[in-house]
Amino acid sequence: MLRYYNFDIVFAEIPEEVTLAINITNCPNRCVGCHSPHLQQDIGENLTTEELSGLIDKYVHDITCVCLMGGDLEPQSVQDLALHVKATYPKLKTAWYSGKSKLPENFNIHLFDYIKLGGYDASKGPLNKPTTNQRLYSIASSGEMTDITSKFWKK
């Protein structure tokens, strides 16, 4: 069962979207210089589909996207939650922030509109630095992944 520490309405994590970002705990990645070490702990509330709907229902008129931040230990649960969002809130986009550099085996990217890949490397910086190792992709209905990381970089 995935659990989450907190959530926020954010404008920067997914370009051009107003995003309900949910911070999932028990992160298995051990990025050197981790910006959120508390998310490595197995703490927080169970992120059931009912809990997720409870969060979305509070903000459904204000948001355009739901982003699951983490969950690399349980990619099947991440997919299950994205499927729930797609089925219940067809107007909302779905996103996943993974700390892995590659997608899990047999991962269904059709459940997502955006996927971020890559762990945090303090020497390369976060997504808004052109030196970053992380990549944000938009996912077309065909499944084609387009790297849109440069949208984070101010001209």
Ligand code: SF4
């Ligand atoms: S993906 Fe890396 S930076 Fe993010 S919470 Fe996990 S260890 Fe920390």
